[in-house]
Amino acid sequence: xxxxxxxxxxxxxxxxxxxxxxxxxxxxxxxxxxxxxxxxxxxxxxxxxxxxxxxxxxxxxxxxxxxxxxxxxxxxxxxxxxxxxxxxxxxxxxxxxxxxxxxxxxxxxxxxxxxxxxxxxxxxxxxxxxxxxxxxxxxxxxxxxxxxxxxxxxxxxxxxxxxxxxxxxxxxxxxxxxxxxxxxxxxxxxxxxxxxxxxxxxxxxxxxxxxxxxxxxxxxxxxxxxxxxxxxxxxxxxxxxxxx
Amino acid sequence: xxxxxxxxxxxxxxxxxxxxxxxxxxxxxxxxxxxxxxxxxxxxxxxxxxxxxxxxxxxxxxxxxxxxxxxxxxxxxxxxxxxxxxxxxxxxxxxxxxxxxxxxxxxxxxxxxxxxxxxxxxxxxxxxxxxxxxxxxxxxxxxxxxxxxxxxxxxxxxxxxxxxxxxxxx
Numbered sequence: 001x002x003x004x005x006x007x008x009x010x011x012x013x014x015x016x017x018x019x020x021x022x023x024x025x026x027x028x029x030x031x032x033x034x035x036x037x038x039x040x041x042x043x044x045x046x047x048x049x050x051x052x053x054x055x056x057x058x059x060x061x062x063x064x065x066x067x068x069x070x071x072x073x074x075x076x077x078x079x080x081x082x083x084x085x086x087x088x089x090x091x092x093x094x095x096x097x098x099x100x101x102x103x104x105x106x107x108x109x110x111x112x113x114x115x116x117x118x119x120x121x122x123x124x125x126x127x128x129x130x131x132x133x134x135x136x137x138x139x140x141x142x143x144x145x146x147x148x149x150x151x152x153x154x155x156x157x158x159x160x161x162x163x164x165x166x167x168x169x170x171x172x173x174x175x176x177x178x179x180x181x182x183x184x185x186x187x188x189x190x191x192x193x194x195x196x197x198x199x200x201x202x203x204x205x206x207x208x209x210x211x212x213x214x215x216x217x218x219x220x221x222x223x224x225x226x227x228x229x230x231x232x233x234x235x236x237x238x239x240x241x242x243x244x
Numbered sequence: 245x246x247x248x249x250x251x252x253x254x255x256x257x258x259x260x261x262x263x264x265x266x267x268x269x270x271x272x273x274x275x276x277x278x279x280x281x282x283x284x285x286x287x288x289x290x291x292x293x294x295x296x297x298x299x300x301x302x303x304x305x306x307x308x309x310x311x312x313x314x315x316x317x318x319x320x321x322x323x324x325x326x327x328x329x330x331x332x333x334x335x336x337x338x339x340x341x342x343x344x345x346x347x348x349x350x351x352x353x354x355x356x357x358x359x360x361x362x363x364x365x366x367x368x369x370x371x372x373x374x375x376x377x378x379x380x381x382x383x384x385x386x387x388x389x390x391x392x393x394x395x396x397x398x399x400x401x402x403x404x405x406x407x408x409x410x411x412x413x414x
Contacts, residue, residue: 029413031413038404038406039387084412114410150412163296165269191414
């Protein structure tokens, strides 16, 4: 009987300790793609994830905060209009402006395969990451690996092709699987995004959408949910382009 | 937070200013008066027409894009409303056999392997051409080309096609 009571108390205690966190914020991002050669492009991407609304959860106060700085440089090899491979070095800094910051260096390799499904372009992206996340206590950067699969779509809202002055729709879901190293769960994150963009012309594309990032935040499988308004400026120009 | 929003507002304003001097959508009211009647008369069953400005070198043109009977059209007019170029997509099987044979003979002589992705009829300054989008393999390397033939299937010229990478963020 005492054992049952203990188990019951433990369960109640665990339930009370469960801390699912939900934040609301914005994610400004800039992406620039340019040509290196006929077959190779580069991409530079930078974003910041900002928790914009202060709130108190389970008695703990969470002020507005810059949660993440993300800087990604990558090289893209274009095998065909529908098949690209890419590799990257990425720097990520969590809580970049506060004392509890943490750095991460990351390398990844990916392929993207695009195809049409009922006149809608569908993209499949598979990325394999080698992550070196700083341990602030030891100063070491142990490696962990992760596999990501993104299923997305991107299509013009006016006509068959995206022309200047027109809108387009972009959406994806991405599954994150932690394979090795420190992890809270194997299926550790899920990102869902839907947004609408506008092609301005030489000024690039402006896109705004809703991004929901869900992540398992501890071994007790508590979930951290980020509800974000993502605002992106996407440019695609070449610094040394010949005139027509 | 306020400074981030301010930066975004400035960024968007800057982009809007940049967009004004580049290729952009045009309101039909701003076009030379002869363009719309020409399209209505020559393509009576056309769907909605989208107009843009396009610069080739230092010369400004008006571009009209539309569909009629599931064929895609792309017309270029000069600033006085004179037709400069017409492009129309065409299924490959609609080409005459003699023209097809001539085109394939040329492509076989140039590529180890090839595939015709798209055929367009082009009328440029009164000259009639076929424009083919081709994926071809030369010396083991696969690449994409725009290859032009005249209306008898005789080779005219080739332009390399530069691919865009598939959009992907994060």
